Amino acid sequence: MNRIEEAMHACRLCPRMCGADRLHGKIGYCGEKAAIVAARAALHRWEEPCISGTGGSGTVFLSGCTLRCVFCQNREIAAGHSGREISLDRLAEIFLELQEKGAHNINLVTPTHYSVCLAEALKKARTNGLTIPVIYNTSGYERPEILREMEPYIDIYMPDFKYIDTETAAKYSHAADYFEVAKAALAEMVHQQPQPIWDENGMLTKGVLVRHLVLPGHTGESIRILQYLHEIYGESIILSIMNQYTPLEGVELPREISRKLTRGEYKRVVNAACRMGITQAYIQEGETAKESFIPPFSGEGL
Numbered sequence: 001m002n003r004i005e006e007a008m009h010a011c012r013l014c015p016r017m018c019g020a021d022r023l024h025g026k027i028g029y030c031g032e033k034a035a036i037v038a039a040r041a042a043l044h045r046w047e048e049p050c051i052s053g054t055g056g057s058g059t060v061f062l063s064g065c066t067l068r069c070v071f072c073q074n075r076e077i078a079a080g081h082s083g084r085e086i087s088l089d090r091l092a093e094i095f096l097e098l099q100e101k102g103a104h105n106i107n108l109v110t111p112t113h114y115s116v117c118l119a120e121a122l123k124k125a126r127t128n129g130l131t132i133p134v135i136y137n138t139s140g141y142e143r144p145e146i147l148r149e150m151e152p153y154i155d156i157y158m159p160d161f162k163y164i165d166t167e168t169a170a171k172y173s174h175a176a177d178y179f180e181v182a183k184a185a186l187a188e189m190v191h192q193q194p195q196p197i198w199d200e201n202g203m204l205t206k207g208v209l210v211r212h213l214v215l216p217g218h219t220g221e222s223i224r225i226l227q228y229l230h231e232i233y234g235e236s237i238i239l240s241i242m243n244q245y246t247p248l249e250g251v252e253l254p255r256e257i258s259r260k261l262t263r264g265e266y267k268r269v270v271n272a273a274c275r276m277g278i279t280q281a282y283i284q285e286g287e288t289a290k291e292s293f294i295p296p297f298s299g300e301g302l
């Protein structure tokens, strides 16, 4: 059995460790069998400036998700099971095509449940001329053991850090252990990439960029998260404090998060970050909370 078959036949790739036999067509909590399914591979210009640059980030949106938050912005692919099956060889070609198109990096969105397959495709693409940095763009809900396997292939980790409270994590992501899990995962990511490295154009080539989406009515939790991240990691990580929370139309949500974040709430969190002495952070300005910022999952580039 090769590594992919071994991982897929009783899958424990993510902290759910549900043991699904994906190799023989069973579906785990993540919603996916062994075959890689993706919904879009294209240049994406809506990431942080050090990731999108002028040319765009070569973003591959993978289907399925190990977390499945109730407010998911990529619901169509995370839980909707849309997308197209692609082979490892085709995926390696896609990486090279994105590089050809001028992508600053390869950006693997929701990679966790395909990690071992992605490693194989990246190995192939590197052999065939892939030179741009590779980003592991994750919910933060990861097993350190699996991240260690990814170390040779990943240049930039871009995890979310969603919750610090057990109740919030359980209510919105069915993962009461989120904080403990994400804490250990982040420690491993920073161990692998201990300092951000930028090129001469200000593009990130190595490092860890941690994203935190502020939820309506949860500014206190956001401030505690930033406090934690700043105290433990200081300037060795880059932070991105996001205001773009969008309750999608037609999705039933708990009442307290069925609205957008107010300007005042976001300001409160950003001001608290400034008072803590956080200097290396992206903040968002203007109207970013729009469904139109969610790309069409049309199968482009697959």
Ligand code: SF4
Pocket (backbone or CB within 6 Å): 011, 012, 013, 014, 015, 016, 017, 018, 019, 020, 022, 027, 028, 029, 030, 031, 032, 066, 112, 113
């Ligand atoms: S990646 Fe999917 S199948 Fe594997 S343990 Fe996690 S939820 Fe289960």
